Amino acid sequence: MTAGTVAAVDLGATSGRVIVGTVGPDRLDTTTVARFPNDPVRLADGLHWNLVGMYGAVLGGLRDALRQTPGIASIGVDSWAVDYGLLTRSRLLGEPFHYRDERTARGVESVHERMPHAELFGRNGLQFLPFNTLYQFAAEDPELLQLAEHALLIPDLVGYWLTGSARTERTNASTTGLLRADTGEWDDELIDALGFPRSVLAPLIAPGETLGHLSDDVAATLGLSAGFRPAVTAVGSHDTASAVVAVPMSSPDAAYISCGTWGLVGVEADRPILTDAARAAKFTNEGGVDGRIRLLRNVMGLWILSEAVRGWQREGHPIDLPTLLDSAEEVSSPVAVFDVDDPRFLPPGDMPARITAWCEEHGVAAPRTRAEFARSIIESLAQAFADAAHEAGRVGGVDVKVIHIVGGGALNELLCQRTADRAGVPVLAGPVEATALGNILVQARAAGILSGSLESLRDLVARTHRPRRHEPRA
Template sequence: MSEANGSTLAAVDLGASSGRVMLGRVAPDRLELTEAHRFPNVPVRLPDGLHWDVLRLYRDLLDGLAAARRACDGELRSVGIDSWAVDYGLLDAAGTLVSNPYHYRDSRTDGVAAEVHERIDPAQLYATTGLQFLPFTTIYQLAAESPVRLRHAEHLALLPDLFTYWLTGELGTERTNASTTGLFDARRGTWADELVRQAGLSRDLFGELRRPGDVVGPLLPEVRAETGVASSMVATAVGSHDTASAVVGVPAADERFAYVSCGTWSLVGVELDGPVLTAASREANFTNEGGVDGTVRYLRNVMGLWLLAESVAEWERAGLTSDLPTLLAMASDVGPGGPVFDPDDPAFIPPGDMTGRIADACRRAGQPVPEGQARTVRCILDSLADAYARTVRDAVALSGHEVDVVHLVGGGAQNELLCRLTADACGLPVVAGPVEATALGNVLVQARAHGAVTGDLWTMRALIRATHPVRRYEPRPRTSTDR
């Protein structure tokens, strides 16, 4: 693609179970994505706990950039990186990684939040950060840190910023991910210095903040030599929390929408101009996270397709049917009115024995235990749809932001049964797609930074609507057998 016709860009999208490098071609009337490289993201359990294999991920990132360079019809202009939130690497004074970053599902944070809340009033935390309670938020992870690791640490780099640092040599923290740490002031848009002090942390750990669209800098010579990209290529900050990029990729036509960014986790909420920091919002466990262009992602985490993925992996180990399309077809034949459970129970956070924990949750809720694979899959999807609907209703009530449609983006948009059940549970139309909303949001923020597109979020969303098909599911009338 020539400079006059737009930009060719690389989007690195790291998920909790897999990553990919996508090649984006963007112009005012063009938005195309091609997968250059996909790779697994497999955590490693060491004697001290569960860790991310960040060196393996970085190797795949470099391989992906090389593959994108080979596949493109022009010079790659920029790369942007997004990933899940809260996890980080600690760097010493020389910029060397102190040790492997921990996985947010590691058990080291069990009970730590209560200890932090003895020092910092949870109401004060919420009034400053606007974050929902999650036991693995960065502030709690840091409270669980080894004093030895902290003693050697000079810098904290959230994972997208760590990889950007390795590409460019430039340290900094992108704001949408900073907003998930529990150490960021939701009103001021800065690090919450008083909370950092109360948490017993050094303010020097937390780097200069970047906005989505800021150009970080050129790639290091050794990176260019290894990947073959041009000396003109740069790294550009995007909505580095993957949900921030995914919400950019929601093809909404106006403000009256809710979204479900559905993958390993499901993030369910609305887009606002400012945070909601009321006591009612705190009690409902809603979060206020930074979005692109100063927006607020007012949402609640729902456990997501992790429940289904872990169940399928369990069945595969047992030699049972593990083909997901087959399981979904079987679940579609199960009628409505079956058991539901609370997917946000912390018991579902660790890996392993998912179907046993689902059975226990149904018993505790006074519900029948789902028997067999089909009923278990249907129970998971009914429970997720029920949680999505409850969360959308709560978001509307707490924020006063009315919605007419629910946009479901990400991998879950391919799950027809989940989309149908969500429309029924919400009583609202569900627009499913695009599946690649996160990568689309990533490349669009880069493209705007480099002049390939202009305008605000609505201009970018209009380009998505014009170039990417979606599927609409209307809610069906409830019957006496429905919940």
């Protein structure tokens, strides 16, 4: 096969997209067919995702994609990790909670009373993050959890609605805290010890396997002709797993940063790193495509800047982000470098006020203008990225000589340059659409459009989406 087309459904924490990919041995083109906002909703019991509304937008995007490109062979779905929907008799038991909802705190206490994090890390290999799925399960209404027939992570839930097949994709399952890092299977002993119903966890499926085909009801909704039912293929459904597929790494001495709302900073390993040093350094072992391990640390990411901009806009100040970043680059005086991973920056709220409070507590001069706040955020992220990349290399046995930044953060030239400066190694920026590209590449290989190893897929990305190079400056 010389070329073929597939469709990627890429759901992010702030927006979703349907993207058509045309793929061949020397071709990797994308067309964004639909883009729609992903706005959380605060209800009486907490912060939720409007997943039903987003699914409606997904169907609309797929309808347009299939009308514009009738020969689409496959559809793949990726999204953020850890969040899930509860189903009984195919009905959704309320909109899924948002991982930034405050309820997770009581879940942490409940889990750690039964098993401390050091023991958990030896089993699941995960950095402590208070929103991991096992803490959310522990914070869930026990009666509701017992009532559920399935607890499906977000991309698995969308896949279920498309096909009627309930499976849990492995890369995303690895973020739940309920998968053993050494075997890649559900940890039945841990699930039982925490008192969760094992029955809600669906059988596992690997990237590249076929989840099913579009159901007749969905096909009718999309206006498909009789007998035409594109496959729904499991991809690296954790968006970072898909993004790492499309990092154009040509050297083993490389670190990656998948930078958007979060900054996922790490190296690729062939086995989990479950050492005390990895746990103390707050690294996590997450599943990757083709059985690779993503040894990484979650850094707060561009969420802090985005939330600061939203706050200023709510106050009536129109903010143009490129203009703000240009002003930030012109700031010549030193600015505060703060700890971006301080828990105060996790929930929505007034980021400039929180940065000011952090500075006052640590005896550091706080920014005063919006340009200084933006520069302070960029410098703080760059330092966190540089530190995490080199530490990932030390923990994972990789001599980091280059850092790849993919995702939306690759467009932020100031952030890329300052990361190179602070890390002392070149930064290669791009592709921006790495998550969608990784989703598309796994589907294309499964459909027989491409063949070969992960390295051959990355070589195609490097040839068709050349990154921008940022050399470190003194």
